Amino acid sequence: MEARSRNFGFGFPGYDGCFPKATRSSRGRGDHTMRKSLEASDLPKEMCFFELLATVAGQLLQEQDGEALASRSLVDLKAPKMSASSVLASGMRSCHAKGSETAIKAKEEEATEASKDLRNRSDKCYEPSGANFCLHDNSDPLHGKNVDVKPLEEPIKAYSSRKRKPSGSMSCQGSAVVSSINWHTKTQPIAPRSDQCTSKGKGDCHEDAIPGHSVDKKETISWNKQEGVVDQLCIPQCQEIDLLAPFQDIESPLLVSSGSSEETPFSLEPKSYSTVAFENGQGEVREEISSWKVGDDDDNSSESTVPKSLLTKSSSMSYNRAMKARRCTNSTVRRRGLGVGSKRKCHEMEDGERSQNEKSRSGKVKNKMCKLPFPKDDNEQSHNLPMGILVDDDGSPIHCEREKSSSVMSSPITASPTKQDDTNVKLSIKSFLVPELMVALPESATVANLKKAVMDAAMSLLGGGLCVRVLLQGKKVTDETESLLEAGISDGGKLDSLGFMLEPNPFPASAGVDDTFLVLSHNANQTSSRYPVVSKGSEINTGSYHVGPSEGLLEIDANSSGTEMQSTTVSPSKEDGLVHESNGLVIPGSCALVRHSGQANNSPNGLAVVPFGPSAGSIGINKRRIRRPFSVSEVEVLVQAVEKLGTGRWRDVKLHAFPQAKHRTYVDLKDKWKTLVHTASIAPHQRRGEPVPQGLLDRVIQAHSYWTAQQAKQQSMETKDSWIVSLLTTILTTVINWRHLPGMEGQQKQSIRDRATSKSRKRWETEDSIVSAKRVAL
DNA sequence: GTTAGGG
DNA sequence: CCCTAAC
Numbered sequence: 001m002e003a004r005s006r007n008f009g010f011g012f013p014g015y016d017g018c019f020p021k022a023t024r025s026s027r028g029r030g031d032h033t034m035r036k037s038l039e040a041s042d043l044p045k046e047m048c049f050f051e052l053l054a055t056v057a058g059q060l061l062q063e064q065d066g067e068a069l070a071s072r073s074l075v076d077l078k079a080p081k082m083s084a085s086s087v088l089a090s091g092m093r094s095c096h097a098k099g100s101e102t103a104i105k106a107k108e109e110e111a112t113e114a115s116k117d118l119r120n121r122s123d124k125c126y127e128p129s130g131a132n133f134c135l136h137d138n139s140d141p142l143h144g145k146n147v148d149v150k151p152l153e154e155p156i157k158a159y160s161s162r163k164r165k166p167s168g169s170m171s172c173q174g175s176a177v178v179s180s181i182n183w184h185t186k187t188q189p190i191a192p193r194s195d196q197c198t199s200k201g202k203g204d205c206h207e208d209a210i211p212g213h214s215v216d217k218k219e220t221i222s223w224n225k226q227e228g229v230v231d232q233l234c235i236p237q238c239q240e241i242d243l244l245a246p247f248q249d250i251e252s253p254l255l256v257s258s259g260s261s262e263e264t265p266f267s268l269e270p271k272s273y274s275t276v277a278f279e280n281g282q283g284e285v286r287e288e289i290s291s292w293k294v295g296d297d298d299d300n301s302s303e304s305t306v307p308k309s310l311l312t313k314s315s316s317m318s319y320n321r322a323m324k325a326r327r328c329t330n331s332t333v334r335r336r337g338l339g340v341g342s343k344r345k346c347h348e349m350e351d352g353e354r355s356q357n358e359k360s361r362s363g364k365v366k367n368k369m370c371k372l373p374f375p376k377d378d379n380e381q382s383h384n385l386p387m388g389i390l391v392d393d394d395g396s397p398i399h400c401e402r403e404k405s406s407s408v409m410s411s412p413i414t415a416s417p418t419k420q421d422d423t424n425v426k427l428s429i430k431s432f433l434v435p436e437l438m439v440a441l442p443e444s445a446t447v448a449n450l451k452k453a454v455m456d457a458a459m460s461l462l463g464g465g466l467c468v469r470v471l472l473q474g475k476k477v478t479d480e481t482e483s484l485l486e487a488g489i490s491d492g493g494k495l496d497s498l499g500f501m502l503e504p505n506p507f508p509a510s511a512g513v514d515d516t517f518l519v520l521s522h523n524a525n526q527t528s529s530r531y532p533v534v535s536k537g538s539e540i541n542t543g544s545y546h547v548g549p550s551e552g553l554l555e556i557d558a559n560s561s562g563t564e565m566q567s568t569t570v571s572p573s574k575e576d577g578l579v580h581e582s583n584g585l586v587i588p589g590s591c592a593l594v595r596h597s598g599q600a601n602n603s604p605n606g607l608a609v610v611p612f613g614p615s616a617g618s619i620g621i622n623k624r625r626i627r628r629p630f631s632v633s634e635v636e637v638l639v640q641a642v643e644k645l646g647t648g649r650w651r652d653v654k655l656h657a658f659p660q661a662k663h664r665t666y667v668d669l670k671d672k673w674k675t676l677v678h679t680a681s682i683a684p685h686q687r688r689g690e691p692v693p694q695g696l697l698d699r700v701i702q703a704h705s706y707w708t709a710q711q712a713k714q715q716s717m718e719t720k721d722s723w724i725v726s727l728l729t730t731i732l733t734t735v736i737n738w739r740h741l742p743g744m745e746g747q748q749k750q751s752i753r754d755r756a757t758s759k760s761r762k763r764w765e766t767e768d769s770i771v772s773a774k775r776v777a778l
Numbered sequence: 779g780t781t782a783g784g785g
Numbered sequence: 786c787c788c789t790a791a792c
Contacts, residue, residue: 625786651780666780671786674783 628663630672635692638669639676639699646707647673676700 441453630638641657650666650673658664679687680697 623787627786648781650782668786670781670783 625663629689632690632692632696634658634661634664635672635676635696638672639696639703641669642673642707643699643703646710647704648707648711673700673704677704680704 441449445453637657638653641653645652645656647670650670653669654664654666658669676692676697677700679692680700684691684694
């Protein structure tokens, strides 16, 4: 509560003369005190005197409540103070103040039209609150068709596509269709996805027994009509996800055959693993797709080894370095595949955040998010893997030029503005890393053994099912109903801070896969017969296994926890010739212990796909959110909401004004209001950032003053309430004590009673005068 | 989970 | 925008 301001002003636009309900503090403590007082009044009934007091007290309290209720009843949030179009127009004026008059006019007309049309739109936010302001998403509400401020005199009926929780934002302005890449195992289909991943398009990816641990099995992964490329078992050096729409009904399987029939545990012939081909529905190899595989010349051939495909170059290098170091020092060596690179990258991102923003703003392409009304039907039999789709407004797919750079650790995700449209978010994923793996094997083991061990570890991981986690600025994006734009995954956002993390599927056999995860492969039943992954904190595998009959132990630490960002790194410590593992596994000290780590020490579980995060090369460290300055239109909406709801009800403000803007939390709104108040109080030349129209700032001042006054008033009332309660309690307590005072003369009792009464009355009167004085002051 | 406030 | 205390 900002009690500092005593500059009380009234009569700002939108102010309806009352505040809707008590502040949190009053709702909480006040009521609590009240309850206490009422409880305290639970006294012997034979005390007529007390009953009288209690009755009076009750009446007093009721009177108070009645006042409050009457006051609250005056609040009519549903009565629009400003029509949507007027809000829009006003916002536009401020937003496009520098634009031409005609442009403004056109926008206004468009907005008016749009507001008229609001109820007929199925992709608009359903706002049940009745507030007459609403910012649906983070798109500028004043931009064209994205009419975000709308009248809500009555709830806009949600259409079928909106039959989901209001938080889901599926607004799609264009006819864009998001296709998805569908994966499932033939033997064990992936549970139908229940989120936006499903689409009407049927694209099935058949995976004939992804070689979880069994290298003998042939793996056939297919997906349909994907434009993206998953290089080599989804661990590409350079992978670009492009999203195509609309769905076609052809199957364009990506074939990844693992044709190895090797039986020898430690002899891995990589060639036998990766046979990747893209086919269309007719079985023809799609040249187009292979042509996408630029930048991974070294790895995209069918001769690429699986380990190589599973480990990025850097991780492989670190792996090798680790081995090397191990030989030299005979100690555990940890390598972080992404350490330096990601660190540098992160710094670049931090430093370049603004420039990036500016770049994209000035940039040629302004993206507009298209989100598809994916059926949430769990019965949808296509197990879709949404990879996102880039489409034009007309739904035609966008083809982007593949970057020719083959730099492994270059910016893993790049925005590739290729078309003059406002629709698409184009991502290029350049590398994945496998999760942190730990392999322990005897020094006598051969390199082939090591390769095999790593292979099995990776396969075990894959066998358990992998999920894709989307990270933004190091933070997991958990709400999959968020649009890319809302999530900040747009050209306007920080695409270079976007990351993908593979992590073991926490629900490998579950039918209802967590919406948060995208299952890349799913053959949970395919447990390793020999070398399951030791996966800490994971439900996938928890055992440790011997490698071979007499080869010592192979331990693979997938370092995987389905959800925790916290590292579950098992740091094997050698003591007395033994390596104690946290699971209780004891590894003979003679084992060479190689820790393969694609991450920094406190890396999240699973594997980082993209190096990002500012420090330590860890994606888990950079938890700071992207700075997304409020636009003038957002400020407008915020101001209006606060005018209506007041300060101190930020959750309501959020729900009413920014229901769909996931990136605007009520804390953000509160902070923004704070800065707005501050901004309004300083000289214009001291202000920074996008200038807020003075008119808005004036409203901020007015609203702030008013609500501050209201809160002070409310507090006074509460204080008075508390004094009433205190008075009654004192009186009643005194009475009780008085009645039970043994051997006291009636005159003495009367004296005590008189004193108590007069004392209480004095306190009451004193407090009353204070309240009155405050009221006058207000 | 919300709110308020400092940083 | 983050963090924390208080509720």
